[in-house]
Amino acid sequence: MTKSIILVGVGGQGTILSSKLLTTGLMNAGYDVKMSEIHGMSQRGGSVSSQVRYGEKVYSPVIEIGGADILVSFEKMEALRWLEYLKPEGKIVVNNYRIDSMPILNGKATYYEKEIEDELNRLNATIINAENKAKEMGNTKVMNIILLGALVKSMKLEYIDWESIIRENIKEKFIDINLQAFKKGMEMVSEALDLESN
Template identity: 70%
Template sequence: MVKSILLVGVGGQGTILASKLLTTGLMEAGYDVKMSEIHGMSQRGGSVSSQVRYGDKVQSPVIEIGGADILVSFEKMEALRWLEYLKKDGKVVVNDFQIDSMPILAGKADYPTEIIEKLSAKVKTVAIDAQKHAEELGNSKVANVILLGAIIKSMELEKIDWEKIIRDNVKPKFVELNLKALETGMNLV
């Protein structure tokens, strides 16, 4: 059985790093894993997506429309943008965080309202304020690892040695902070 995880966000949020940590953990646990990433103008705050598929034998890294078991959105408008990729019985984990795109900043578009309510009306949705929890831990940059913790808990992947993955892949001075962020994310779901 192949599981598909779609991570979406805005450039600079650490979406790709979270997916690489996730992929590393899944491979070390013995899964066949395929990962694909798209950086679309990520340097300028554009949309970023990463697709992680794992199981006994994965043929393709690409998640088709209606194929994701879970959609994890690092920014709430991105959840709406990518919602069609979620399976009918899938789950959305959304960071209750807003980043205005260039059209919004330029006054050419409005940021959608009541995004979380719209998502909740359509699919099983868990909203967390990863940014706030990251700031409480002392560094807003660990919001991505909080969301990684939410993925791990949502997909029942707690048996993997995530502490080892963090220790092996994060700069030593940030290991303890990232371990706290991971635990925080797991406790929020």
Template identity: 80%
Template sequence: MTKSVLLVGVGGQGTILASKLLTTGLMEAGYDVKMSEIHGMSQRGGSVSSQVRYGDSVCSPVIEIGGADILVSFEKMEALRWLEYLKPEGKIVYNNYRMDSMPVLTGKAEYKENEIEAELERLDARKLNAADKAVELGNAKVMNIILLGALVKSMELEHINWENIIRDNVKEKFVDINIKAFNEGMKLVTKEALATN
């Protein structure tokens, strides 16, 4: 059975690195994996999405509308922007973090924070404070790895040796902080929280 994971965010948040680590781990575990990525104006605060599909045999890397088992949003407004791709019974995990996109920065769009949060609550989305946790760890840039840890726990993929994947794919001086971040992300997702989603 094929599982579909959609990771979305704003350029500069490390969405692509997280999805590449996920893909590498899944491949090393013996899954057939296909990944596709869309960079909007990713260098300038544009929308970025990564689609990862894995299973025994995966034909297409593209997640159709209504096909994602889980939507992991690195920025809260992006969760709603990509909502149509989620299965009716799919899970939403989102980072409680605001990063204004180009349309908001240029005044062409408004960031309705209260409405976004109310809608995510209505959808029973799982809110994570990955940005705060990253700052606590001493490096705001590891927010993406915290979210990767939460995703791994949410999809019950703990059997894969993620520590080795991080060691092999991250610059040596950042390995320890990234492993710490990954483990913190795993801790943010409890079995009780999964049962309610």
């Protein structure tokens, strides 16, 4: 059975790197994998999404409306922008992080933060604060790897050798912090799900 994953964020957040690591891991595990990337604006601040589909045989990289098993959003407003792609029973993992787009910075649009958070809570999204965790670790650039760990845990893909994939695809001096970040992301989802079930 084919599974469909959408990762969304804003340019400069490392969404595409996470997708590439995810795709490599799934391929190494023997799945047929298709990945497509959409860059709204390639510069920092534009909307970026990546669609990854895996299974025994995948015929198309494109996820149709209402077809995603999970939506992982690196920025909270982006989660709502891509919501229509999620299956009714699909999971949402959201980074509790705000980036103002150019229209908001220019005063031409408003970021309705409370409404966004209310809607995410209504949808039972698993909300994690990857930015704070990355700051605690001393490098905000690992936020994307925290979210990759959160995705892996949410999709029960822990059996894949992610440590090797990170070691092979990340610059040597950043390997250790990225391995820590990946583990933190998995832990944060477990903690968030425990809180939701209580």
